[in-house]
Amino acid sequence: EDKVVQSPLSLVVHEGDTVTLNCSYEVTNFRSLLWYKQEKKAPTFLFMLTSSGIEKKSGRLSSILDKKELFSILNITATQTGDSAIYLCAGLNAGNNRKLIWGLGTSLAVNP
Amino acid sequence: DGGITQSPKYLFRKEGQNVTLSCEQNLNHDAMYWYRQDPGQGLRLIYYSQIVNDFQKGDIAEGYSVSREKKESFPLTVTSAQKNPTAFYLCASSGTVGLYEQYFGPGTRLTVT
Numbered sequence: 001e002d003k004v005v006q007s008p009l010s011l012v013v014h015e016g017d018t019v020t021l022n023c024s025y026e027v028t029n030f031r032s033l034l035w036y037k038q039e040k041k042a043p044t045f046l047f048m049l050t051s052s053g054i055e056k057k058s059g060r061l062s063s064i065l066d067k068k069e070l071f072s073i074l075n076i077t078a079t080q081t082g083d084s085a086i087y088l089c090a091g092l093n094a095g096n097n098r099k100l101i102w103g104l105g106t107s108l109a110v111n112p
Numbered sequence: 113d114g115g116i117t118q119s120p121k122y123l124f125r126k127e128g129q130n131v132t133l134s135c136e137q138n139l140n141h142d143a144m145y146w147y148r149q150d151p152g153q154g155l156r157l158i159y160y161s162q163i164v165n166d167f168q169k170g171d172i173a174e175g176y177s178v179s180r181e182k183k184e185s186f187p188l189t190v191t192s193a194q195k196n197p198t199a200f201y202l203c204a205s206s207g208t209v210g211l212y213e214q215y216f217g218p219g220t221r222l223t224v225t
Binding site: 031032034041042043044045048088090092094098099100102103104105 | 143152153154155156157160162170202212213214215216217218219
């Protein structure tokens with residue numbers, strides 16, 4: 001059965017800290033790993049990773065995929081209170097159904 | 113402005129009543145999805161549709177129904193057969209083959225008493 005596991009489930013840091021969020025996956029017909037940020041409402045898309053070892057970066061956020069070890073990390077440097085959110089990762093099963101397999105999320109709280 | 117709209121934002125219903133949640137997109141996306149989100153359980157797929165007039169059950173389809181008569185619209189009906197309908201419902205869409213990221217609407221919080 002396909003599954004995506006995120007760790008830690010929750011994290012509390014101080015502004016300015018650097019955090020690393022983990023996502024491991026077992027997804028048949030794996031195509032890509034996606035990261036989303038959810039702040040009280042709808043998840044917003046952050047990254048889609050398809051190739052191993054190639055870092056994707058957007059401002060203070062970056063992410064990388066390891067297809068050999070079946071995991072991805074999301075790094076946030078110099079955290080701000082606005083980074084407080086649930087971070088979701090999902091693996092794409094690109095079989096006939098083209099389904100996303102979702103993790104439970106990591107709840108990040110950044111304190112001032 | 114391109115995007116996905118869901119209405120209403122909050123919905124209250126009495127037990128035993130069917131209720132329909134609206135989802136509309138103007139992104140010209142082929143695929144649309146309905147998810148349910150409960151605390152501590154992540155996103156669970158209810159139904160999805162990859163093309164007009166076709167849809168498939170997701171992981172928790174029992175007690176729900178959908179239709180896809182137009183590309184832009186994918187309404188979800190929560191029937192009285194759904195045992196625990198109170199939840200946050202999210203609609204998403206994604207583009208054509210090769211564009212797999214899903215974009216979400218703002219969600220509808222349904223409370224059934």
